[in-house]
Amino acid sequence: xxxxxxxxxxxxxxxxxxxxxxxxxxxxxxxxxxxxxxxxxxxxxxxxxxxxxxxxxxxxxxxxxxxxxxxxxxxxxxxxxxxxxxxxxxxxxxxxxxxxxxxxxxxxxxxxxxxxxxxxxxxxxxxxxxxxxxxxxxxxxxxxxxxxxxxxxxxxxxxxxxxxxxxxxx
Numbered sequence: 001x002x003x004x005x006x007x008x009x010x011x012x013x014x015x016x017x018x019x020x021x022x023x024x025x026x027x028x029x030x031x032x033x034x035x036x037x038x039x040x041x042x043x044x045x046x047x048x049x050x051x052x053x054x055x056x057x058x059x060x061x062x063x064x065x066x067x068x069x070x071x072x073x074x075x076x077x078x079x080x081x082x083x084x085x086x087x088x089x090x091x092x093x094x095x096x097x098x099x100x101x102x103x104x105x106x107x108x109x110x111x112x113x114x115x116x117x118x119x120x121x122x123x124x125x126x127x128x129x130x131x132x133x134x135x136x137x138x139x140x141x142x143x144x145x146x147x148x149x150x151x152x153x154x155x156x157x158x159x160x161x162x163x164x165x166x167x168x169x170x
């Protein structure tokens with residue numbers, strides 16, 4: 001019953017633009033595998049990244065908070081790629097040409113995938129953009145955030161650092 005109430009609260013909270021964040025009570029669950037095309041047309045799967053810590057970031061070019069989160073994720077990808085970390089960006093429902101131009105402008109240095117009908121977003125039960133899911137090397141979701149602000153950025157970075165066994169930059 002407690003778990004059901006917690007899930008209901010979380011759903012209501014995020015529907016109102018709130019922010020979910022990971023904490024010690026977050027129960028890891030297996031991340032659903034997927035196959036989506038990247039901007040070059042190649043098919044990528046989450047299972048291709050088994051053994052790495054992955055931040056799966058759902059976003060769109062029109063999303064104002066995404067304009068804040070993406071530069072931070074670019075930095076994290078740069079700094080932690082050698083430690084077994086990767087960001088995978090998943091654009092929600094936009095034209096590939098628009099997404100490619102946006103990714104170039106923001107210097108997105110990680111795989112950018114297209115989710116034309118937001119099917120993966122719904123599979124992961126995303127509520128609002130941006131939505132980020134932290135997946136450990138064994139393929140389990142270890143954290144989830146919806147929305148983005150400075151506090152979210154700090155929380156995401158600390159969670160990544162914990163999984164990688166490194167010190168956070170902050």
